[in-house]
Ligand SMILES: [Zn+2]
């Protein structure tokens with residue numbers, strides 16, 4: 241038994257190595273503007289990558305929409321304008337620093353759910369931004385040769401940048417881009433004000449961090465597990481084909497929701513693996529996977545986990 245486990249760990253490492261090499265080669269094939277890597281995922285559908293997270297740019301006939309603004313380490317406006325000159329909507333999936341600290345690069349209003357506005361302000365504060373730089377320094381080298389901070393990065397200036405001109409947006413609001421629409425879907429759990437955008441014309445559901453294979457549900461701003469379960473059920477009831485998650489390099493088929501629902505329904509906190517991060521703040525936090533899975537499976541199809549504290553259990 242022990243030998244089999246050892247083998248699988250080695251295989252896991254090999255798989256991870258191959259994964260990193262593929263990501264680096266894919267990123268190097270992208271159009272690069274400053275520290276941003278821009279990939280066309282379909283006609284008029286772009287994913288902009290920096291430091292582990294994607295921003296999504298959807299271009300219609302009359303307008304374009306940017307879903308999330310990332311860490312904002314470099315001039316994101318310039319990156320967007322390298323793709324389109326159309327008038328722009330800017331929307332935050334939620335208030336976290338890796339999704340909303342680039343708001344300051346835009347004169348446009350930034351749409352965000354009212355329940356995440358205060359969180360967005362906190363994460364855009366000098367302290368929040370300092371944490372973001374710390375995270376970037378920690379993760380630098382995760383994808384060797386890929387730029388995280390731009391060559392001309394000015395940390396002092398970055399710390400003082402604001403959160404943008406925030407305006408509230410809620411369930412059902414429709415952004416009309418001309419030929420393409422994006423409808424706001426509230427997806428609470430990861431944060432209280434997490435939203436997704438449904439593009440019925442492309443059958444895409446953009447979800448930011450609200451749904452994924454390693455969902456963070458242990459934060460002060462997270463909702464209980466029961467709320468996340470309802471969010472998954474709600475998403476499952478929507479008509480779309482592919483789900484677009486901010487930290488995932490691939491667009492996934494809707495069927496992955498079944499895996500995520502499985503772990504949410506059968507979560508066993510006691511069997512979870514201890515999880516540590518500065519965000520845990522001394523709480524007992526565990527990464528709970530589907531039965532039989534470990535972190536070595538995280539690149540395997542069907543992997544699903546929830547990182548949760550005792551407080552979010554019901
Ligand atoms: Zn988040």
Ligand SMILES: [Zn+2]
Pocket residue numbers: 293336338339449486487
């Ligand atoms: Zn995130």
